[in-house]
Amino acid sequence: MTRTLTTIILLLLTSIAFCAERETIRDATGKVVGTATTDGNRTVYRDATGKTTGTATTEGNRTIYRDATGKTVGTATESGKRTTYRGATGKTIGTATESGNRTTYRDATGKTAGTATSSGNGTTYRDATGKTVGTKK
Secondary structure: OHHHHHHHHHHHHHHHHHHOEEEEEEEOOOOEEEEEEEEOOEEEEEEOOOOEEEEEEEEOOEEEEEEOOOOEEEEEEEEOOEEEEEEOOOOEEEEEEEEOOEEEEEEOOOOEEEEEEEEOOEEEEEEOOOOEEEEEO
């Protein structure tokens, strides 16, 4: 009985582990700075030491971002190829617009803040000057 129960638990844990999608986040030098693990509609962000730094939960076209304590720190609302980001108070803090494999981020005034370019093996993030600031794979 104990062996059967152990086998069932291992099978369940294995299936849960393979359901989640994990991405590694690196800085411009290639150093791992964290991970993002998505399971269903929830993503958990961790720093390089494995400590949880926050979460994101998506429902429909809206994502709610929370810090490590569970406090809401912002939201993102998608409409077509445009996403509007708002802070905890609801004030717009920026937007992102997709075009092909490139996303352009703008601050609340409309000034370009950076870009993200996706390729088959990940995403490269650049600041407003075009300098690489990080990657995600």
